[in-house]
Every structure is written in structure tokens, then in C-alpha cells.
Amino acid sequence: MQLSREDLLKAYRRMVMIREFEEAVHEEFSAGSIPGFVHLYAGEEASGVGVCMHLNDNDYIASTHRGHGHCLAKDCDEHAMMLEIFGKKEGLCGGKGGSMHIADLSKGMMGANGIVGGGPPLICGAALTAKTLKTGGVAVAFVGDGASNQGTVFESYNLAKILNLPAIFVVEDNGYAEATSSRYSVAGSQVNRGKAFDIPAVEVDGSDFFAVWEAAREAVERARNGGGPSLIHSRVLRYYGHFEGDAMTYRPADEVANYRAQKDPLMQFRRRVTEAGLLDGSALDEIDRSVKDRIAQCVVQAKSAPEPTEADLLTDVYISY
């Protein structure tokens, strides 16, 4: 399987969409127009998009508290997402979920999750549905390096393996669980943890779209063909703090700047496809422009969109009660 020109354009557009979306949220949060907690995915774009390029609406993903990027990679609507983050009535979840709970099950997006390590058991369930009802679908759990130490993650590796579930675990290791380095908090290696359960596991440079795409291709194929679970350890870097407002004193001052200059995932992608003559720079520039406009428009509309009202407070607690 190869990436077509359309695939490459789609992948780039999704990555730029995530970057612009997160930069806009960063700005608006700093300006005080977004309530609550937000955790940004900027810098990790190639990881989520590299995986989700292999998925369709019939496949499920479970995300983390840092979920905007996974939503966009899974093709959730950016306009409805922006409204949701602003807490508006027409938001993707009616303004009831917010940044940490954005979901769209019709797109196979089972939700960002406010609980670290909350997603992998759910993904075992989605994979069990796929296996039992023979939908042909697969299910992907994204977890961070912090979550990788949670018992739920190990329980899910075990369950996925013994039930031979079409599940894929993507450990997005951005180097810090909140403020604590994964060099300190993670014993052993992510790959060896997978191998301990006889789950095929690989480590990839998560800033390299093509490396992630290739690893995910194998994992998704394995799952679709009844070969059971896989693990991908994707090394990434987040450009912002654990949460917006985090002073990041636990990071070297030049860490992000150096990474941006040398390994930025969008820059790498652009260089790779233009040098190989797969796409020309002007097509990419056009995507940059149109996505920037689109996100700016989303922000403007989100600001003026109506708030939920008291009538919305008690709806959707139950289906019937």
C-alpha cells in the first residue's frame, strides 16, 4: 500500500489543521476567552495523523486529555470542536463536554478522556464489538507516557492479547507526564512492555509522519486480519505545557525551540514530499492559507455562538428515566 497524492494532501491538511487549531486555542485561552482546562497537541501532529490515516468511521479511537489532535485526525468537525471548546450550545457535545471530553461516536471517536489511562479498557470493548459482530473494524487507544504506567493499560494489554482483539495501543511519549520526566517515571521500555505480553511492539520517531504511517499500517493490517493487538511507542514532543498556563520550568529553556527548528513534523513532511517531488510547495502553501482562514473563521463564530440555556442543563443524563 502506498500513499497517493490525495492521501498526502489529506495528511498534510489534517496536520496543519491540528497545528492551527491548537495555536488558535493557545491564543484564545491566553486571552481569557476559553474557560476551564485545555491541553494542547501541537508538536505531536504526525503521530495522531500517521495512525488515523489508516482508519475509517467504522474504526474506533479513544483519546486522552490531550485530545483535540486525535479528534481532528479522526475527521471530527473543526467548527463544532471549536464551539465545544468555547462551551457553546452548537458545540460537538452541546457544550457539556468541553476540551477534555470531545467525542463523536459517528466518526468512531470515543472521546478525549479526563482520566489518565481511562481509554484502553474502552478500546478493548470497541475491539470486542468489532470481533463479535464481525464489523471488520479495529480500535486504537492513544495513551501518554504517564498513562503507560497505569494498571488499566497493562490490564488492557493482557485482555487484548488473550482475547486476540483487533486493538492497537499507541503510547505517545512526549517526555513528560505532567511535570515529571518519563526518563524517571517509566521503568523498562514501552516496547519491552508490549513484548512481555507477546504483543508485537515497535518504537517510532513520532515527528516523522512516514515512520508512524508505516508502523501503523502494519499494526492495522495485523488487527484487521485477525492477528491481534499491537503496540507502537511514538516519541513526540509537545510544544506547550501540560496544560495551558503551565510555566514549564521543568523543561530546558531551548528544548521546544530546538525541536521546532530541527524536527517539526510539518516542516519534515513538507521537506520530504517536496524533495521527493511528490507534491509541490504551492499546493502545501494553499493548504496552509485555507486552513488558517478556516480556523480563524471557527474562532470568530465560536465567540458569537449562543450559550446553552437552562433548558439544556438536565437533558441527556439518561435515555429514559
Place this chain on the structure above:
Amino acid sequence: MAKKSYRQAISEALRQEMERDHRVIVLGEDIAGGAGGDAEQDAWGGPMGVTKGLLPLFGRERVIDTPITESGFIGAAVGAAATGLRPVADLMFVDFMGVCFDQIFNQAAKFKYMFGGKATTPVVIRTMYGAGFRAASQHSQCLYNIFTHIPGLKVALPSNPYEAKGLMIQAIRDDDPVIFFEHKAMYDMEGEVPDESYAIPFGQANVTREGDDATIIAFGRMVNFANTVADKLSKEGITCTVVDPRTTSPLDTETILETAAETGRVVVVDEAHPRCNMATDVSALICQEAFDKLKAPIKMVTAPHAPVPFSAALEDLYIPSMDKIEAAVRSVTGKSH
């Protein structure tokens, strides 16, 4: 109608629903028992034998023995429910919720609301509760009040075999997450149970006795204690209404308030610890909505604020007894021996 045990009633409900709907699966620790071994494959059928016999009918695809990892498999049941199956997971003892509560109260309970109404999570979690088995502090609690506290969950407490079958069928057909509490001392209790399938709607209390002198509102196993007390007292002319709410969430507040107002003398019986339990909840409801109808202070009969003890001598003191219920009724009615 045939006499069946509480165990058989639940088992029959599961079998009939699995026959009716291919999306219904059961999973849990030793739900069949025997997976991967070289001997009997349906060795246990769950710790109390409730699911015995399902494996030969439905196979390993739909009767899934899980590892002893409650977070993992309860979470998987929740995820499966959100994506198209209708799982019935067995959380062996409710005391084990400590290791998987997140998947229930932060995930299953909140999906619909957090996701703007677009999620459906039709999961049933069966669990054993209650004292009387000399099973000590970590295998004897009630805890249904904790689940009742959480918006998004429904909580069923069947008080006899008939109720167990009808409420289980409703639980499986219900589109919201349901925590289904089975009292471990009731599995051998027998009662009339129709062979055919029937569902008992949630949130509709059952008035098991009607009387003029006092209203006893009781939960789960305690409904049977209350019925026995009511029958005894009726012989000396003290007649009681007994209310079995069947579900604590939704709660049939209408029937509770009506029957409380009719006698004006109320006893609430709850096997759970006394703080923030169903007895305090129902008492507060009556005080707020029907205070002017009360002729005496409400009496609550509950377990004490202590863990469940092991010793038979102590456990018997711990469980709300029929003597205590009787004394409470005499107290609110002012009719002593």
C-alpha cells in the same frame, strides 16, 4: 407458574435475552470457569452458578471468562456497549468496585451527558452485595447507595425471584447503564416465576402489603424481612404498608410519598451503613415533601456505621433484624406489646 430460585430466575432472564438478541454477551471472572484448562469448560458458571449452562448454548464468543482485572473487563464492557454490543458484566462482589469504579462512574455514567446526548451505553453490571455469609468486611457490603448517587447510572435491587427475572430483562433492554444488585443470601430463595419473558419497568415501586398503621419502605433483601414483620404484626391488629422501590435510581418518589402520607408513620429499612444511605435519602424526601402528613418521627433501621464483621455472633448483630424492624414499627405507631 413454576417455583424457581433467585439464581434460576436470573439465569433464565440471561438465557432468554441472549436468545432474543445476538448482541447480548456475558463476561466476567469465571462466568463459565474453566477456560484454557483441560477439564470441565463450564466449571463454575459464575461464583454462584447463575451463568452455568450459558456456555454450551452460546459458546466462548458470547460467554467470556476474563482475567481477574476488573478495570480491564468492566471498562471493556463499557466500551463494547458504547459501540454496539449489550454486555452483561459480572463484577463478582460489589466490594471489588474499588478497583474499577472509574470505568463505571467516570466513563459509563457520563458518556451520554458529556458527549452531548450522542452516546448510548447499554451495559449491565451484575454484582453481589449484602451481609449474612460470614464473608467479612471486603465481601459483604451493600454500597448501592454509592451508585445511586451518580447521575447517569440506574440501580436495581430485586427482592425475590420474580422481581429478579423481570428486572434483569428490563436491565438488559434498557439503553442506560444499569448496576444490578443480587443479594448473596437470596440465591436459593424460591418463588413463582413465569416461564415466559417479562420486563418489570424501572422506577415503579411494588406495594407488597397494604395497611393503615405504618408504612415500611425497605430495599432488596430487607423487603422480605419487612413483609414477615408486617404479617406478624397484622395478627395483633397492627397493619403495615410495605413498599419495595425495586430500583433506587430511578426512585419512585410518588409511591413513597403517597404511602407515607397515608399512614403518617414511616419506617425505612436499609441494610447499608447509616450515613448517606437510602434510608437517609428517603427520610429526607418524606420530610421535605410530606412533613405535614407525619404523625411521628421517621425511624430508620440500618446496619451500624462499622465494617461488616466476620464472627457469626457479631454479623448477626450487624444486619438489620426483624426484631429491630418490629420495634421500629411499634415505636412509630406507639403500640407496644
